[in-house]
Amino acid sequence: MKDIIQSLNILKKEKNAVVLAHIYQQPEIHDIADFIGDSLELSRKASRTKEEIIVFCGVNFMAETASILNPQKKVLIPDMQAVCPMADMVNVEKLKEFKSRFRNPIVISYVNTSATVKAESDICCTSSNAINVVRSVVRDLGNNIDIIFTPDRNLGGYIQKVSGIKMNIWNGFCPTHNNFILPEYVKTIKNRYLKAEILAHPECRPEVVDLADYVLSTGGMCKHAKESSCKEFIICTETGILYKLQKDNPDKKFYAATSLAVCPNMKKITLAKIYDALVNIKNIVSVPDNIRQKAYTPISKMLEINA
Numbered sequence: 001m002k003d004i005i006q007s008l009n010i011l012k013k014e015k016n017a018v019v020l021a022h023i024y025q026q027p028e029i030h031d032i033a034d035f036i037g038d039s040l041e042l043s044r045k046a047s048r049t050k051e052e053i054i055v056f057c058g059v060n061f062m063a064e065t066a067s068i069l070n071p072q073k074k075v076l077i078p079d080m081q082a083v084c085p086m087a088d089m090v091n092v093e094k095l096k097e098f099k100s101r102f103r104n105p106i107v108i109s110y111v112n113t114s115a116t117v118k119a120e121s122d123i124c125c126t127s128s129n130a131i132n133v134v135r136s137v138v139r140d141l142g143n144n145i146d147i148i149f150t151p152d153r154n155l156g157g158y159i160q161k162v163s164g165i166k167m168n169i170w171n172g173f174c175p176t177h178n179n180f181i182l183p184e185y186v187k188t189i190k191n192r193y194l195k196a197e198i199l200a201h202p203e204c205r206p207e208v209v210d211l212a213d214y215v216l217s218t219g220g221m222c223k224h225a226k227e228s229s230c231k232e233f234i235i236c237t238e239t240g241i242l243y244k245l246q247k248d249n250p251d252k253k254f255y256a257a258t259s260l261a262v263c264p265n266m267k268k269i270t271l272a273k274i275y276d277a278l279v280n281i282k283n284i285v286s287v288p289d290n291i292r293q294k295a296y297t298p299i300s301k302m303l304e305i306n307a
């Protein structure tokens with residue numbers, strides 16, 4: 001392990017590369033990453049990197065977003081099979097068909113979508129800025145519009161509930177959050193740790209979100225855990241976040257709502273694959289230019305809005 005970490009650090013300098021990693025990545029990847037963040041933080045970071053190569057440790061829509069923002073750079077994903085099943089629940093043909101049912105719909109797409117779906121969207125959002133994005137659309141265009149929100153029904157339902165803004169919500173979901181983080185698990189663990197705050201990601205099903213003290217993106221959870229005076233937290237999201245939470249807050253305790261909440265795609269990235277991608281400059285993420293240009297607009301509109 002020590003050898004590969006040393007070799008990677010040398011290689012990063014030689015190739016003028018930066019390693020960006022999502023919070024759900026494995027501990028050893030947190031330890032070698034130059035920057036760790038949630039989807040929004042990673043998009044912002046990707047738009048500002050100086051290095052010629054970005055090694056993106058996450059799933060494919062995140063690496064695609066980095067590539068759309070940096071067409072002149074090489075974006076490498078260490079494992080091309082690291083996909084997001086929720087992003088694949090919407091495709092451009094089905095989206096176009098759904099759009100045709102409305103007169104002038106505005107499409108708000110979660111960043112967990114393919115570049116082709118983004119290219120058919122008006123604005124993107126992540127879990128940390130979604131409410132502000134939807135409010136900004138209504139502020140600019142008024143109430144009398146048809147909003148289509150893709151693909152996460154749980155995030156969409158949560159935004160609708162908090163903002164009171166009616167949307168036409170796609171029926172997608174994250175298998176890790178929706179199928180494995182169940183309200184009965186959260187209640188059981190809360191009964192054991194009565195003083196713990198419950199933090200839930202908005203991709204969780206509504207019955208879980210209803211139990212939460214705070215509904216936050218992964219980056220929001222990391223920030224909240226540092227700032228809160230509370231010493232114990234029940235975490236309702238993918239378990240990879242626990243390593244960072246514990247490392248950043250050694251005096252606090254974090255309990256996963258369930259150890260079953262694992263995103264198998266996030267875990268496909270390994271140190272050996274990062275090394276291989278960088279040494280051989282392989283697994284370059286490429287987005288066709290016509291799609292890239294169209295997808296750039298909704299992403300950059302999102303980046304103009306505060307989280």
Ligand code: 13P
Nearest residue numbers: 038039040126127217218
């Ligand atoms: P964040 O935007 O909170 O990082 O979420 C991304 C994601 O894929 C959650 O499953």
Ligand code: SF4
Nearest residue numbers: 084085086174176263
């Ligand atoms: Fe996609 Fe869910 Fe994995 Fe996030 S945790 S990347 S939404 S499958």
